[in-house]
Amino acid sequence: MIASGTRIKRGLLIAAALVLLATPGMTQSVAERLAPCLACHGENGTSTMPEVPSLGAQPAYFLLIQLFMFRERLRNVEPMTSMLKGVSDDDLRRMAEAIAKLPAPKADETPLSPDRATRVRELVAQHRCNFCHSGDYSGQENVPRLAGQREDYLIKALRGYKDNTRRGYDAQMADVVEPLTDAEFAEFAHYLARIN
Amino acid sequence: MSKHRRVCDGRIGLAVVASVLWAVTPSAAQDGAKPAGKQIPHEIHQKSSVPGRADIPNAEVAKQLRGIAPPPIATPLEKLPLPQMRLPNGFRAEVYVSGIANARTIRLTERGTLFVSNRVLDKVYAVVDRNGKRETKVIASGLDRPNGLAFHNGTLYIAEGTRIIKFEKIEDNLDKPPQPVVVYSDLPNTSSHGWRYIGIGPDGKLYINVGAPCNICEPLQGTAQIRRLNLDGTGAEPFALGVRNSVGFDWHPANKQLYFTDNGRDWLSEDLPEDELNRVTARGQHFGFPYCHQGDFTDREMGWGRSCDEFVKPVAKLGPHSAALGMRFYTGRMFPQQYRGGIFIARHGSWNRTKKIGGDVVYAALNRDGSVRSVKPFLTGFLQNNDWIGRPVDVEVMRDGSLLVSDDFAGAVYRISYGAPRTASR
Numbered sequence: 001m002i003a004s005g006t007r008i009k010r011g012l013l014i015a016a017a018l019v020l021l022a023t024p025g026m027t028q029s030v031a032e033r034l035a036p037c038l039a040c041h042g043e044n045g046t047s048t049m050p051e052v053p054s055l056g057a058q059p060a061y062f063l064l065i066q067l068f069m070f071r072e073r074l075r076n077v078e079p080m081t082s083m084l085k086g087v088s089d090d091d092l093r094r095m096a097e098a099i100a101k102l103p104a105p106k107a108d109e110t111p112l113s114p115d116r117a118t119r120v121r122e123l124v125a126q127h128r129c130n131f132c133h134s135g136d137y138s139g140q141e142n143v144p145r146l147a148g149q150r151e152d153y154l155i156k157a158l159r160g161y162k163d164n165t166r167r168g169y170d171a172q173m174a175d176v177v178e179p180l181t182d183a184e185f186a187e188f189a190h191y192l193a194r195i196n
Numbered sequence: 197m198s199k200h201r202r203v204c205d206g207r208i209g210l211a212v213v214a215s216v217l218w219a220v221t222p223s224a225a226q227d228g229a230k231p232a233g234k235q236i237p238h239e240i241h242q243k244s245s246v247p248g249r250a251d252i253p254n255a256e257v258a259k260q261l262r263g264i265a266p267p268p269i270a271t272p273l274e275k276l277p278l279p280q281m282r283l284p285n286g287f288r289a290e291v292y293v294s295g296i297a298n299a300r301t302i303r304l305t306e307r308g309t310l311f312v313s314n315r316v317l318d319k320v321y322a323v324v325d326r327n328g329k330r331e332t333k334v335i336a337s338g339l340d341r342p343n344g345l346a347f348h349n350g351t352l353y354i355a356e357g358t359r360i361i362k363f364e365k366i367e368d369n370l371d372k373p374p375q376p377v378v379v380y381s382d383l384p385n386t387s388s389h390g391w392r393y394i395g396i397g398p399d400g401k402l403y404i405n406v407g408a409p410c411n412i413c414e415p416l417q418g419t420a421q422i423r424r425l426n427l428d429g430t431g432a433e434p435f436a437l438g439v440r441n442s443v444g445f446d447w448h449p450a451n452k453q454l455y456f457t458d459n460g461r462d463w464l465s466e467d468l469p470e471d472e473l474n475r476v477t478a479r480g481q482h483f484g485f486p487y488c489h490q491g492d493f494t495d496r497e498m499g500w501g502r503s504c505d506e507f508v509k510p511v512a513k514l515g516p517h518s519a520a521l522g523m524r525f526y527t528g529r530m531f532p533q534q535y536r537g538g539i540f541i542a543r544h545g546s547w548n549r550t551k552k553i554g555g556d557v558v559y560a561a562l563n564r565d566g567s568v569r570s571v572k573p574f575l576t577g578f579l580q581n582n583d584w585i586g587r588p589v590d591v592e593v594m595r596d597g598s599l600l601v602s603d604d605f606a607g608a609v610y611r612i613s614y615g616a617p618r619t620a621s622r
Contacts, residue, residue, distance in 0.1 A: 068268040073338075074318060089269050128463075132262035142265035164387065170316055172263045174387025175411060 030094045036083070037099070045102035046148075053153045054105035062144045063096035065169050075166070104138075104196070105148040112194040120191040123184060127176055137192060142169070146192045154189035260550040264584065266316055270297040270607025277585040277606060280577040286532070289575070292600055292611040293323045293330055299602045299609055301345045301393070301522065302592045303352075309367050310592075311335075311352060312602065312609065315343040315391050320354055322370050323609070335366065335373045343443070344394035346402065348427070355392035355404055358383045360429070380429035384409065384419060389441040398452045402427055405456075407441030412461045412486050412498060420485050422456065422476075436474075438482040438507060444522040444590070446539070451566060453477060455511070457520040457541060460489055462548040464496070471520040472510035473541065473560060473568065481508045512568040517546035518554035522590030522602070526559075530597025531614050538562050540574065540599060542588035555579045557588050557601055575601060575612060 037055075041047050045056015055063070069075040071084040071092065084092075124130055132143045139145035146154070159182070160166025161173045168174060177185075271277075273294040281289045293310070301313040310323040320336045336342070336354065344355025352366040354376070361376035363369075379402075383392070389407025396402055401424045408420040422439055425432040436456070445456035454476040460469040469489030484491065484507035486498040491509030494502050514520040523541040538561040545555030557575035560568050578586035587605040594600060598613040 065265060065268055072268075072318065093269075128258075131258040134259060140259060140262070143262060164385070167387065169268070170263060170265050171387045171390065178388070178410070 028091075030091075030098045033087075033091065033095055034098055037095070038102075042105070043102075046105040047150055047153075051150070051152050051156050053157075054149055055099050056102040056148075057104035057138065058100055058145050059139045059141055059143065060096045060100035061141045062139060063099050064092055065142055067092045067096055069169060074169070104145070105150075107148040107196045108151060108193040110194070113190065116187050116190050120187050123180075123187065127180070129176070129188075132172070137195065147195045149192055151189045151193035154192055155185050158185040158188065257550055260582075261548055263547045266298050266587070266604045267607070268297055268317065270295045270299075271605075276608055277578060278610075280580060280585060281575060281610075282577040283575055283612065287612055287614050289610050289612050292609040293332060294606075294608040296321055296323075296332060296609070297607040298604045299607050300343050300589050300604050302590045302600055302602045302609060303345045303347045304592050304594060304600070305347050305367060306595075307367055308595070309370070310600070310609065311345050311347065313342050313345045313354070314339075315341055315604065318342065320345070320352075322366075324370065333370050335363070335370060336376065341391040344392040344404065346394045346396045348396045353379065353394060353396070353402065355394040357390045357392070358385045360392075360394065360402070360404065378429075379427070380404075380425060380432070382432065384416065386419075391443075393443045393445065395445055395447075396427070397424070397454065398447050400427065401425060401431075403435060403445065403454070405439065405442040405445075407439075408485060411463060412495065414486065414498065422454075433479075435479055436476050436481055436483060438485045438487075439474075440485040444520065444542070446524050448475075448566060449525050449527055449537075453566060455523065455525075455539065457514065457523055458483065458485075458510075459519055460516070461486070461495070462517065464489075465516075466549050466551070467516045469493070470513035470516050471518050471543075473512040473514055473520065473523075473539070473571075474508065475511045475566060476508075482506070483508050483510075511566075512560055512571050514541065514543065514558070514571065515553055517549040519544035519546060520554075521588075524591045524593055524599075526593060526599070528593045528597025528599075531599075534561070535559060540591045541571075542591050542601065544587050544589055544604075545579065545584060552579055552582050552584070555584055555587050557591060557599075578603075578605075 040049050040052050041055045045054060047054040066075065067084060070077065070080040071087055073081055133146050134140055137145065137147035157166065158177060161168060161177045273291060276291055276294060278289060278291065283289060296312050298314045298317045299312050300315045303311045308325050312321040312323060318337050318339050319334050320339065320342050322333050322335045324331050339354065340356040340358065342354050342356050346353040350365050350367065352363045354361050359381035360379045362379050363373050363376050366373060383406060386409035388409045392404055394402060394404045403422055403424045405422050406419050408415045420439055421434045422436040422442060423432055424435045439458050440461065441459045442456045445454055447454055456474050458472045458474055460471050472490060474483050484504065486495055487502040488494055488499060488504040488507050490513050492504055494504060521542050521544045523539050525539055526535055538559055541558050541560060543554035543556050543558060546552050555578040556573055558571050559574045560571045563569050575588065578584060578588065584605050586603045588601050589604045590602045592600045598611050601610045601612060603610065
């Protein structure tokens with residue numbers, strides 16, 4: 001899936017990131033802490049890296065919970081778990097607040113299929129996605145923004161909830177994805193990636 | 197400590213590579229940015245999600261129906277909601293222990309050790325009181341939704357999502373707990389209602405809830421029930437059926453019957469159904485889920501061809517979406533007569549309701565025959581401007597008759613006492 005050049009680049013970025021985060025005992029500014037994060041997730045809130053989510057305009061509380069889960073290995077995903085090892089609660093909070101201020105990600109500009117959009121609206125009505133994620137999919141509190149998220153990442157996340165490789169912080173998404181199919185995940189991802 | 201050391205080691209190994217690369221990476225990541233593209237037309241979908249009703253609910257209403265996640269970080273001691281708490285005259289609240297994020301089930305031992313569990317996090321704690329100085333120790337971590345706790349003859353039982361484990365002689369080994377032993381693991385791995393509640397009955401058996409793996413469905417075989425088994429894990433059998441998800445039960449001190457709370461289904465309406473307080477008078481009784489709710493109406497999808505008369509009715513209704521969880525018969529002597537012999541019930545509070553309710557501890561007074569005479573608010577104040585500042589989960593009676601209340605929102609345990617101010621041990 002990932003071109004080998006990208007894979008190498010990503011590996012090196014992770015190496016760089018680990019180095020930059022690993023400065024215990026030394027006070028780092030939030031900007032310093034975030035630099036390695038944004039190298040992969042995108043400085044302007046939009047990720048260009050395959051399967052790495054865009055973080056711009058994510059709700060701060062959602063971000064804090066995810067950062068906390070990585071640190072505590074409740075979400076065991078490298079390099080995130082290593083990068084957040086030993087980071088204090090206060091620093092997690094500061095990082096979440098700073099990331100939340102990044103601009104919203106830029107939507108995929110390839111055309112939105114009207115048929116697929118119609119299908120997604122039906123699915124949304126059935127599964128009430130908009131209740132928690134908001135009508136414009138900007139998210140709220142502990143619920144992530146979906147508008148403009150990377151298509152490949154959305155599919156990855158939904159699959160993870162479905163096969164239990166990504167255990168949610170609470171059980172809400174597990175209930176929602178239980179009756180959904182992989183084909184439907186693709187429809188959601190196509191639609192959400194293309195709205196601002 | 198060791199965490200830091202691991203990171204440092206990595207740093208040394210990678211420093212050279214990284215220092216070269218760092219300069220190029222941020223801009224490389226941004227290469228894809230921009231041309232101002234055409235706006236893709238789409239309707240923001242914010243109308244109804246209720247079939248056939250395009251007008252309800254609107255986006256603002258819908259937002260209020262979302263689930264609220266418990267914070268992963270505990271509220272600092274000085275910001276705990278003590279000033280907002282309300283109790284009947286003569287009662288007072290204090291903080292028993294703070295700083296335990298997602299504090300869920302609480303269990304006290306005869307020696308005074310308090311065990312505290314997690315649901316969305318992975319730890320179980322022991323709080324030891326030595327002459328009023330309390331020390332909190334993590335006794336197990338990396339557990340899978342370890343919500344359920346029971347303590348019996350020196351052994352701590354912990355119910356995770358798919359197994360029950362035990363630590364023998366735990367109080368002698370709080371600083372270096374022994375390896376846990378798996379007692380029972382015949383439990384379904386479901387995310388929905390996949391956390392457990394356990395208790396050890398007057399018959400010396402271990403009782404466990406196995407919730408329905410859904411909001412509303414024909415439950416999988418072996419789910420939507422309270423099961424009981426021997427302490428060694430053998431002899432498992434269903435004890436109560438038609439139980440959607442019980443996260444609190446206790447036995448009547450005199451007649452030894454099991455009383456349990458049960459959470460009603462969501463997405464039916466603001467006001468229906470109510471959560472239930474039930475009483476089991478014989479093994480194998482069915483309490484209605486998914487066919488009948490709150491003992492008096494059939495489900496709009498699952499209830500066709502059914503009647504509520506087929507099922508055991510609740511002894512009390514506890515409010516719609518109120519999330520009644522932990523409960524304890526009050527066996528202490530500190531509180532006035534009117535609080536003796538009844539049940540304190542923690543209501544965690546609603547999510548699937550625009551105007552939140554619950555988030556309190558209520559007292560259910562019982563008649564001599566074990567039926568419920570009244571249910572009245574006891575500890576309130578956690579709901580401020582339709583937002584939580586705390587959410588009670590479990591209650592436990594201390595030896596001196598005071599009542600402990602856990603709060604998984606603020607990450608604390610409070611102690612409620614009656615009469616002249618005197619603290620537990622100070």
